[in-house]
Amino acid sequence: MKTWDVVLIGGGVIGLSLALELSRGGADVAVIERGEPGREASHAAGGMIADLDPVLPPELRPLATFSARLYPEFVRLLQDESGHKIDFRRDGTIDLLEHAIAPEPGTGVRSLSTEEVRVLEPKLTVQGFPYFMPENAIDPRDLVTALVLALRRRSVEIVNGSPVQSVLTEEGRATGVQTARARYVAKSVVNCAGSWAPQIAPLELPTRPVKGHMVALAFPAGTPGADQPPVLRHVIRSRWCYILPRSTGRFVVGSTVEPAGYDKTVNTYRIQRLHHAATNVVAEFKEARILEAWTGLRPGTPDSLPILGPTSIDGYFACTGHYRDGILLAPGSARALAQVLQTGRSEIDIAPFSPSRFNL
Ligand SMILES: Cc1cc2nc3c(=O)[nH]c(=O)nc-3n(C[C@H](O)[C@H](O)[C@H](O)COP(=O)(O)OP(=O)(O)OC[C@H]3O[C@@H](n4cnc5c(N)ncnc54)[C@H](O)[C@@H]3O)c2cc1C
Known part of the structure; x- marks a missing residue:
């Protein structure tokens, strides 16, 4: 029977990114996926790479910064290896905060006057305290498609429906x-099963699903919003909702945060509320059409931090619980955990995310 270097449980953005990193390091890897790879939380995500978001837990900042810095090169290599174009946008975020902040020097975060906002985004309803944040954004569906293609080209085994x-x-x-x-026999095993991580015996990794609704809007030809240039170019975060423009002309609006178990049904009322929230940010969205509505289950944890590193069982590792930031954190978590698996240590400290904080 074949022995793999590493078997990964779960083919979301986290498992796929880790598989790629390990395979690049020369490991013989298999990804065992319950359904189809990249169809759960990673398919539902908006795709903000929100490393400068003031609401990030302070313990997460070093990993978030590390991961965000890896992104441009991660995307470039992934496009080359997969042959798949990824919608990776570098226009930045306008965050309409509810109160003023003191931006950290060197981050490029700066407050904007009303006039500056009008120049950057003429259609935006200016409210609160506007800040520019030099963040990137990605279409997560492109990202997982490219990851699967790149892994297949490397002959990494992806087992679906298992x-x-x-x-x-x-x-x-x-x-x-x-x-x-x-x-599947392996020298090491990594649990990357997102919200379903606790279902895998014998350790109950404490992730839990946190449901989020999303809606994609677009303007039919002939409506004011269909004019060029598009109604928005930057990612907008506000207290009502966030909006991500895609290069296809879609605008993705999110999101709710609901404890709802493993239920993924779409609630029409919540979708209408999101559409309405978007009109508070840009009035033209009143004319927009709903192209798609969906939900996804974020892998939350008791302290809202990921679970990353060796468990109490020798050779069994966790790489899960990325909650609201799994797209942002994917390259960083993958790099760190691959280094731990291959050399026993990582260039970024992942001790705050150790499974040992849950006695696991
Ligand atoms: C509405 C919404 C918006 C979001 N927006 C953003 C955003 O803008 N930016 C950001 O950084 N993050 C965002 N996130 C969070 C991000 O999507 C997640 O943190 C990330 O996708 C988690 O990736 P994952 O691979 O751990 O989980 P998943 O993508 O859920 O993958 C887990 C995989 O494991 C598989 N699996 C489960 N059990 C088993 C088993 N027993 N055996 C084999 N396979 C199994 C599942 O089928 C699944 O494919 C958002 C999430 C949601 C829901």
Whole structure:
């Protein structure tokens, strides 16, 4: 029976990014996915790479900064390797904050006058305290498509439709994983199962699903918003909602934060509220058409920090619980955990995210 260097449980953006990083380092990797890769939270995400968002937990800032800095090169290499074009936008974010902040020197964050906002975004309803943040944004669906293509080109095994039931252990060491149909033998195993991480025996990694609704808007030809240039160029964050312009002409509006178990049904009222929220930011959205509405389950954790690093079982690692920031954190978490797997340590400190804080 074949022995893999690393078997990853779950093919979301986190598992796929880690698989790529490990494969680039020469490891023989398999990704075992319950359904289809990249169809859960990673498909639902807006795609803000919001490393400068003032609401990020302070403990997360070093990893967020590290990951955001990796992004341009990560995308460039991924496009080359996959042959898939990724919608990666570098126009920045206008954050309409509810109160003034003191921007950290060197971050490029700066407050904007009403006149400056009008120049940057003439259609925006100026409210609160506007700040410019030099953040990037990505279409997460492009990202996961490119990751799958790049992994296939590298002959990384991606097994679809195979829920992992448990991590196999022998004398306190992980030896592989068990699905209903097969057993995969490995030197190391990583749980990247997002909101479903606790369902994999024998350790109950404490992630829980946090539902979010999203809606995609676009302007039919002939409506005021369909004129060029587009009604928005920057990502907008406001107390009502956030809006991400895509290069396809879509505008993605999010999002709700709801504890709803594993229920992913779309609630029409919540979608209408999001559409209405977008009209508070740019009045033209009244004329926009709803192209798509969906939900996704963010992998939340008790302290809203990821669970990253070795567990109490030798050879069994966690890379999950990225909650609202898994797109932002994917390259950074993947780089850090790949280094831990390959050399025992990482260039960025991941101790604050250790599973040991939950006695696991
Ligand atoms: C509405 C919404 C908006 C968001 N917006 C942003 C944003 O703008 N920026 C940002 O940085 N983040 C955002 N996020 C958060 C981000 O989407 C997540 O943090 C990230 O996608 C988590 O990735 P993941 O790979 O851990 O989880 P997932 O993408 O959920 O992947 C987990 C995978 O594991 C598989 N799996 C589960 N159980 C098993 C099993 N037993 N065996 C095998 N496979 C299994 C699942 O099928 C799934 O494919 C948003 C999330 C939502 C829901």
